[in-house]
Amino acid sequence: MKHTLTSCYLVFLLSASSLWIANNALADSPEDIIIVVNKSVTKKEVTVDELRDYFLLKRLHWPDGKKIVPINVRGNDELRVAFRGRILEMSETEENRYWQDRKIKSGLKKPPELGSNLRAVFKIKGSISYVYRKDYKEGVARIVLVLTAQ
Amino acid sequence: MNFVRKNIQTPAITWFIALSTLWCTTDILAQEAKRSTEKTLLPTGADTDDPATQPSTDQTPTERRLDELQRAYDVKFEAYADQFADYEERLDELQMTMFEMQEIDDVETGIQVYGFFDTMFFKALAKEGTLMHALGWPASTFIMQNLNLYFASQMTPTLSSIVELRFTFRPLGQETQFEYRQLGLDYERIDTEVDDQLSNEHFRLGGIAIERAHLTWQPRDYLGLVVGYYLTPYGIWNVEHGSPVRLSVRPPYMQITRTVPHAQLGVMVHGRFFPANRTYLDYAVTISNGRGPMDTIMDLDENKAVGLKLKLSYEGREVQVAAGGYGYYGEYTDLKRTIDTVVPEFRLSKELTEKYTDTIASFDFLLEAYNFRFQAEYVWRMARYSLRTPRPQSEGPGYQPDFISYFGYGMLGYTLPLDEWLGQKTLTPYISLEYSHLDDTVPLYKTLIGIGGINFKPSAFVAIKGEALYVYPLDGDDFRVWMFAVQLAVSF
Numbered sequence: 001m002k003h004t005l006t007s008c009y010l011v012f013l014l015s016a017s018s019l020w021i022a023n024n025a026l027a028d029s030p031e032d033i034i035i036v037v038n039k040s041v042t043k044k045e046v047t048v049d050e051l052r053d054y055f056l057l058k059r060l061h062w063p064d065g066k067k068i069v070p071i072n073v074r075g076n077d078e079l080r081v082a083f084r085g086r087i088l089e090m091s092e093t094e095e096n097r098y099w100q101d102r103k104i105k106s107g108l109k110k111p112p113e114l115g116s117n118l119r120a121v122f123k124i125k126g127s128i129s130y131v132y133r134k135d136y137k138e139g140v141a142r143i144v145l146v147l148t149a150q
Numbered sequence: 151m152n153f154v155r156k157n158i159q160t161p162a163i164t165w166f167i168a169l170s171t172l173w174c175t176t177d178i179l180a181q182e183a184k185r186s187t188e189k190t191l192l193p194t195g196a197d198t199d200d201p202a203t204q205p206s207t208d209q210t211p212t213e214r215r216l217d218e219l220q221r222a223y224d225v226k227f228e229a230y231a232d233q234f235a236d237y238e239e240r241l242d243e244l245q246m247t248m249f250e251m252q253e254i255d256d257v258e259t260g261i262q263v264y265g266f267f268d269t270m271f272f273k274a275l276a277k278e279g280t281l282m283h284a285l286g287w288p289a290s291t292f293i294m295q296n297l298n299l300y301f302a303s304q305m306t307p308t309l310s311s312i313v314e315l316r317f318t319f320r321p322l323g324q325e326t327q328f329e330y331r332q333l334g335l336d337y338e339r340i341d342t343e344v345d346d347q348l349s350n351e352h353f354r355l356g357g358i359a360i361e362r363a364h365l366t367w368q369p370r371d372y373l374g375l376v377v378g379y380y381l382t383p384y385g386i387w388n389v390e391h392g393s394p395v396r397l398s399v400r401p402p403y404m405q406i407t408r409t410v411p412h413a414q415l416g417v418m419v420h421g422r423f424f425p426a427n428r429t430y431l432d433y434a435v436t437i438s439n440g441r442g443p444m445d446t447i448m449d450l451d452e453n454k455a456v457g458l459k460l461k462l463s464y465e466g467r468e469v470q471v472a473a474g475g476y477g478y479y480g481e482y483t484d485l486k487r488t489i490d491t492v493v494p495e496f497r498l499s500k501e502l503t504e505k506y507t508d509t510i511a512s513f514d515f516l517l518e519a520y521n522f523r524f525q526a527e528y529v530w531r532m533a534r535y536s537l538r539t540p541r542p543q544s545e546g547p548g549y550q551p552d553f554i555s556y557f558g559y560g561m562l563g564y565t566l567p568l569d570e571w572l573g574q575k576t577l578t579p580y581i582s583l584e585y586s587h588l589d590d591t592v593p594l595y596k597t598l599i600g601i602g603g604i605n606f607k608p609s610a611f612v613a614i615k616g617e618a619l620y621v622y623p624l625d626g627d628d629f630r631v632w633m634f635a636v637q638l639a640v641s642f
Contacts, residue, residue, distance in 0.1 A: 049427040058430065059422075061371045067307035089467060093574030096610035100641050104392035107302040107312035109262055126307070 030134035031149035036141035070111040071129040265299040268393040268639040281628035314361040372421040384476035393639035399617040403586040404557035414438035434459040440480030455480025470518040478510040505537035528558040559584035596624040
């Protein structure tokens, strides 16, 4: 009887620990990349492939016809590098080449780069950008996709 | 804005009030404690600044207690003061954020100026005595083929325009006539040298070609309108357009001969659909003056040329594939004007000198996978004459018959996996095989062209290419030639 109780207690402890670990693993991380849009954007969520289309200017309009304004983080910091690698699947040089080629082929220029991209998303209609969860301010923009920290 | 002010500022103000209250309370309490200490110590006649008031072994328990309280308050006060400063900073930041938000109202910028140019070192080797040896290049030479400047502007979210100008040293050196003693013709070549009217300094004039100039209205992805002089949306080379983008030095013969008009003056309706993830279906309908002796100035007939482009592409993580086609139908018309009479009244008539229908079909295919790039294009063109022009035939004088042109090439490139040594620089060897038959009524025009080369991109803005090319005419030796070229292409 005593053994059974001990076993049950151990199983319970193990399950609780597993649940705790799993819960923590799924918990929001401040390093998650949050994809945010201006509140004028009616699309509720976007996929990774759509995001790639937006930031490579392969898709120029939201479903309601509003112009998509992708906004990149200025410079080459950790967030920009992570986004470029995960979404655009490119290195910095590859991205530069892509935009040089696009300029010559079709005159398309690369999306604007702003240091205060969250502020820009708040202000500019149709805009979309990305921030770390820790830098996200509630109410400023709407979240459409979360890329969990890797 | 009110919404944000409410959401961002209210907590900050609340904190500000709370902290101010706390600070005041702390201050009052501290002062009260100080007064209390003073009150307690006054009967002893001691000064608070006096070293005698410092904690010492001869302090009474009450004095020690008061000292402890004072130190505790000081520590707390400092902590709250730090916190207060921190919140003040955050409040400033939030206010600045809101201010900057008000400042940003658009990301569109004004006109963008950029471009590309290339310089090449070139040498051709043709067999002595052949037509190519006499007609071709007498010596190795440096050449600057392209200096293209772009002026692009996004005026509104849906309206944009682009102008691309090609600057050239031409027409300097353009040979307009060979000497032909039997007919008494002299050799003629254009010389553009002029001198400055003041200093007499000599300089050469060049030329400017308009590559494209159009307005684009793009209200939806699936619908856009281009008006002006636009590049014909066919194939791979014509779209890639610039030497820094293209893999090899020499364009395919179909591009050189402009079998499909490389640009057209008119309107184009175009758009894109998204049938699946990473899959794009592009279309374009072109209506233009079509091909003509002066089609960029005016059309000489009422028949506008029409074209349709369809292209399906998929861009996976490792594999990208695209297949497209463009069909074109137009009418070529040339004419001359003749003065019939001057007196008693001035009479002028126009006379057609050449007329044919131009039917073109082109196909292109691009596959990029695991560092490989394979591209192929095929163009078929048929010209049917209703009014023929004279043409020297092998059997004597005659007229241009209806003809068909065929062009096709396949190019394979492989970007070497040298990231470890080259970093982001790329080194891509390539080979290409091309077949061309400019006019099926002239056997001499049937040609095979083999190309081998290497493309090195040390940065996103520079491409250095080295290439060997062999032209092998399938009938006769007159156009057999080896060509070697090293090209530097720069975008800026």
